[in-house]
Amino acid sequence: MNFDPRAFDIVQGVGTWLKVMGACAILVLVASLAASFGLGLGGPVRVFRQLFSAIRDISEISLRRVWALAVLTAREAIRRKALLVFGLFAILFMFGSWFLSGGGEKADIQIERHVVFVFTAISWLVLPVVLMLACWGIPEDIKARSIHTVVTKPVRRVEIVLGRMLGFTLITTLVVGVMGVAGYIWIDRQISREAHGQLLCKVPIYGKLSFLDRQGQPASIGINVGDVWTFRSYIEGSTKATAIWDFERLSEASLMPISTKDQGETRGLRVQTGFESFRTHKGVMNSGLLCQLTLVNPATSLRVPLPAFEVAEYRGDANVTPVPATLTYYDSEARKSKTVDLVKDVIADGKLKIEARCLNGEQFLGMARPDMFIRTADRHFAVGFFKALSGVWLQAVVIVMIGVAASCFLKGPIATLMTFAVLIVGQSFRTMIDKIVSGDQLGGGPFESIYRMVTHLNQTVDLDLSKTVTGTIKWTDWISQQGIWLVQQTFPNFSYFGMSPYVAKGFDVDFRAAILPSFAVALAYFIPCVLLGYFALKLRELESK
């Protein structure tokens, strides 16, 4: 898995949402109008009447009634023994430690395993429970006819949908909250004393990465050393090959208390790296490859080389280079030592360039964008932990919304299957669908694939057809890809909700890369789910079990 937090583009997100919502709304409206002609010429009028009535219903929502329904829903969930899930959770945690703790395990591995265990346990227990609750609530009410006692009261259908969603969300909040607190205490108690120091949340400032090749010419990526995983690319030692990070938004506030050999306790930047070593020969086995960082002022091009350090591969926090606020370095051109002020002389308008080079000949250092960051003040482990927990909670809330909406027009088992399918597709098949939609999938779209299969044509060979036929196939594929794109967009992207890797790797959860998109996705599904549930409940025959 590539751990590379990228900020979510909210403008693009809203744009996509409007496009998908608009397309879906137009499709539904056109289909409804077409179907309404079956009722005669008055049909379309009835469609618009329903629409106006919906606007009235929505504008007259009573929060009091919604809350009352939510409380009833929560009570019903408790009556259905939803809280028994705590029992399973307790059993898991009572025995989990038997299989997780190993004597002398590396601190970071220990933390990662425990955090992943807690989040997996919570997700796996909470999601099926809320899925079942949400999908079976309304169908059971309809079956038992208890919904009549509600709909005959002055309650709007939209309030029933909202009340259900809110009620299950309350239960979800309680379950996730209790499990989260228990999980947090459990991790805190299980982690060995030696590893406790690493139980924190780093707050990184990431830069933009670019490369120079071995001749010193700009390159988009470094060298591929044959690693199957292409996340990192490599720079060759003792050549001009350089990796350059451009940082922005640095200021006096980015300086932290640090400790250096020469200056002792002082203030400065903490530059953390996480490079990978690749050796073409063993070299000096018992020491890491040497790396040198050079600070460059982007405005004045002032270069300040830092002392070389040994790369401690995969050792995370062992690779922190303290950069004091007052730097003394040897200027090889002027042939004398110079002293500069980091904030005034090296950082220009909050911008700083840091270059990394490998010093060992015939050896390579591998790097990706998140492999260098400026580490600002660490936060308490609880901060990241509970932020990541909000991801599980939000995912459960989305499941509740989809489940409730589905249960308004489907029976319990079918609604469960549908919501489960949405969960699985949103969680696991995103990458595959992305490839199909973007056209990166080998062998082209559906029509091209059918042609290739029938004629046994290899995926990598060009189509052996005339230009017109090829063009037609490609065009129909493009059309169908737009359809697949629309379908893909209707499935929630659950990848944002998995925030546990942040905490497991000792980072605070990034707001713009994880929390913001998660809330955006939840909000994006709230409106269509409420509308879908409302219309389904409003238009369906409640006597039909």
Next chain:
Amino acid sequence: MNRLTSRQRKLVYLGVIVVLLAPIIILGRPKSGTGATADQGVLAQMRTRYDLGENQLGQVDPTSAAMNLVLLGFRGIAADLLWSQADENEQTKNWAELRANVDAIIMLQPHFVRVWQFQGWNLAYNVSAAWDLVADRFYWVKEGAKFLKKGRDINDKIAQLPYEEGRVLGTKIGRADEWKFYRAYFKKDPNEEAFKGGPDPELNPKGTDNYLAAKDVYLVANELQKARPDTIQMLDVLFRSYPYRSQLNYADALQREGHFDESSQTAWEEGYREWVEKFGQEKFYGPNGPYHLEMSEHDMGDMAEAQGKDVDAFTRWVLQMQNETRYPYWKFRSQAESAKLMVDAHKLIYDGEKQFVKGNLSTARDLLFRGMTLYEQLFAKYEVLTSDDEALEEAMTAVYYWQRILKLEFKPIPAQFPLSVVYANHQGILPLIESRFKRETGQD
């Protein structure tokens, strides 16, 4: 059709369940108390007799058993998914999750020996090689060994697993490129915080040498192999030689580390005694009847005749087995290593190489030359040494270092020098010696 009410039907089902349960309980009743199998049910007795019960394979882990039951018939699918995840995590260097995947896999397949074998080897050899720092590499070698140790606890009747663990403790730690560090770390773990400057007690509770720890594990493997020889594919003579080879390797490693004192001498003597008196006297069964390795050709003839077997076939087989285990070589070597001439030659060459690294070229040249002279005498005295790879490597390395010194001193290499014939005849191993020289000295 059916006149029974729902409740009545349920009661009927319950009754049928109870009726069916009774014979299952009677037939499959497990043994109670410590007595013989008399009070066991027939099925349970048969299970014991034919070694069919899960507990016959080793310990039964309750969590693992519970997990397999919960998965119903999906154990295979779950295991497949975990294998593919483990693969993905290894490729993407997600080590913590890889370790968790491996643990989960063995929960599902606790008695699938190949899984233990493969994953133990994967951790000790592949994952360790993916790390850069020697201490980190050692950590993963240990993880591999610990994994195999856990495997043999759960499968305590399988000889293959202690054998694999022995290979990691012995060969991997003692023969990897990083062997000097690994051997030291085995006694003094680099994780000072956790092990307070001592060894990792899980693998080395006695704080002993890695080869001696391996020897203990190999002895366990031999015991299991004796009880169930059919579980091992390897030749029995070869499989059973490992504990004794470990003792010899221990002695050899002491010398590689520059211990030319009583400790190495005692180790060689102990090695000789065990090789000849224990291993050499073990009875093996060949196609022509029982034999042991400590036999001269004359003894072989006598034994074949006494058993009424074809003398040629019998002798051929035993000689072949002696060659497979390099029995005569190790017997001779352990004997010769105790000889003063041999010890002196080793010491001179070892000291010469050390002096070279320190930059004392003339002292190194002198020590190496004297070592080479003694080695030439050894080759003349013990012909078997001329076909011994390790002796040849040591001799060639001495000459290589000596010639490098002459080059550095701008002196010509004489046409004739001690071991010149050996050096000329074994140019094929020079690349190996060059790369070792580069590694040891940091020079090109």
